[in-house]
Amino acid sequence: MSDQPHVLIVGAGAIGSFYGAILKRAGCRVSVVLRSDYDAVKGHGFRFESVLGELSWMPDHIYRDDDVPQETPDYVLLCVKVLPGVDRAALVRPWLGDETVIVLIENGLDIERELAVAFPTHALISCLAFIAVSRIGPGQIHHQAYGQLVMGNFPTGFDAHCQQLAGRLRDGGIEVNETEAVVGERWRKCVWNAPFNPLSVLADGADTLTILNAPGGEALVRAMMQEVMAVAKADGYPLPAELVDKNIAGTRAMGAYKNSMALDYLHGRPIELDAILGNAVAIAERLAVPVPHLNTVLTALRIRQQ
Ligand SMILES: NC(=O)C1=CN([C@@H]2O[C@H](COP(=O)(O)OP(=O)(O)OC[C@H]3O[C@@H](n4cnc5c(N)ncnc54)[C@H](OP(=O)(O)O)[C@@H]3O)[C@@H](O)[C@H]2O)C=CC1
Numbered sequence: 001m002s003d004q005p006h007v008l009i010v011g012a013g014a015i016g017s018f019y020g021a022i023l024k025r026a027g028c029r030v031s032v033v034l035r036s037d038y039d040a041v042k043g044h045g046f047r048f049e050s051v052l053g054e055l056s057w058m059p060d061h062i063y064r065d066d067d068v069p070q071e072t073p074d075y076v077l078l079c080v081k082v083l084p085g086v087d088r089a090a091l092v093r094p095w096l097g098d099e100t101v102i103v104l105i106e107n108g109l110d111i112e113r114e115l116a117v118a119f120p121t122h123a124l125i126s127c128l129a130f131i132a133v134s135r136i137g138p139g140q141i142h143h144q145a146y147g148q149l150v151m152g153n154f155p156t157g158f159d160a161h162c163q164q165l166a167g168r169l170r171d172g173g174i175e176v177n178e179t180e181a182v183v184g185e186r187w188r189k190c191v192w193n194a195p196f197n198p199l200s201v202l203a204d205g206a207d208t209l210t211i212l213n214a215p216g217g218e219a220l221v222r223a224m225m226q227e228v229m230a231v232a233k234a235d236g237y238p239l240p241a242e243l244v245d246k247n248i249a250g251t252r253a254m255g256a257y258k259n260s261m262a263l264d265y266l267h268g269r270p271i272e273l274d275a276i277l278g279n280a281v282a283i284a285e286r287l288a289v290p291v292p293h294l295n296t297v298l299t300a301l302r303i304r305q306q
């Protein structure tokens with residue numbers, strides 16, 4: 001791998017263009033594959049308003065979906081929404097060389113398997129993003145807060161590719177927490193996402209405090225968190241009992257917040273219901289763990305989606 005790694009981002013929306021900006025300022029060559037934002041980014045690059053200061057940047061290469069790559073990337077970052085009917089393996093396949101490392105920065109549970117099965121000889125890195133960032137116009141991004149990543153190889157480990165990528169992200173100013181058990185970290189994050197993201201949609205785009213302060217709201221969130229923790233434990237990833245209290249206190253301290261699913265719903269975009277809640281319920285069914293609250297919320301949203 002070269003001293004100046006080449007990173008290609010498939011799905012350079014809010015998350016992809018943000019971490020692309022960080023890697024660019026850390027000295028990587030960073031290219032993107034774009035659809036709707038192609039003309040805007042070709043014209044003026046990505047424009048950022050960020051709490052980290054000036055992050056606007058111009059990619060080294062800007063491709064459309066069906067272009068032929070001009071150089072083989074060391075890392076392909078996949079940052080599309082995880083939605084039914086989106087063949088994520090097909091999205092990355094044309095851009096991979098034999099040695100290219102696949103990196104996922106996406107929400108959800110059990111979302112790595114599809115890529116691991118399609119590309120068994122490629123190193124696969126899975127990342128969880130703790131950040132508030134959104135695309136506010138073509139090639140225009142608003143980064144409101146945070147930015148840290150949790151990173152590890154799927155299914156386990158933290159290899160030299162992780163070391164190199166984490167080093168570059170840290171050079172660019174981002175905190176990266178290393179994990180040898182990224183699946184357990186996905187469960188930990190899901191304890192927060194599985195109640196708050198779907199409930200915000202059922203509540204018509206509500207923020208976190210509206211959910212918690214509604215009569216019975218906090219009790220429902222707690223019940224859903226407990227159920228996710230029970231499934232995680234049955235799956236081999238026990239989480240500390242105090243995580244629920246910690247999540248509630250942390251969410252209250254953060255103030256009113258609209259998560260990524262609330263924003264998708266409010267903008268009329270598809271929501272990642274299966275990746276975040278459907279997969280948790282599917283694993284619960286497989287492991288015979290009762291999850292009545294998760295099931296009810298999932299079903300209510302599926303009815304709504306129809
Ligand atoms: N935003 C946030 O604050 C957070 C997001 N996440 C997670 O990160 C992931 C990415 O979310 P986010 O960046 O917000 O989503 P965005 O919708 O902002 O970005 C997704 C991008 O993927 C692009 N895309 C989809 N299909 C293709 C394709 N075939 N070829 C090229 N580009 C494609 C979209 O382009 P187009 O416009 O053409 O559809 C869009 O630019 C999700 O899993 C989300 O849950 C996690 C934590 C926080």
Ligand SMILES: CC(C)(CO)C(=O)C(=O)O
Nearest residue numbers: 129130131132259260261
């Ligand atoms: C954790 C949080 C709330 C933001 O990083 C998220 O995952 C989301 O908005 O879906």
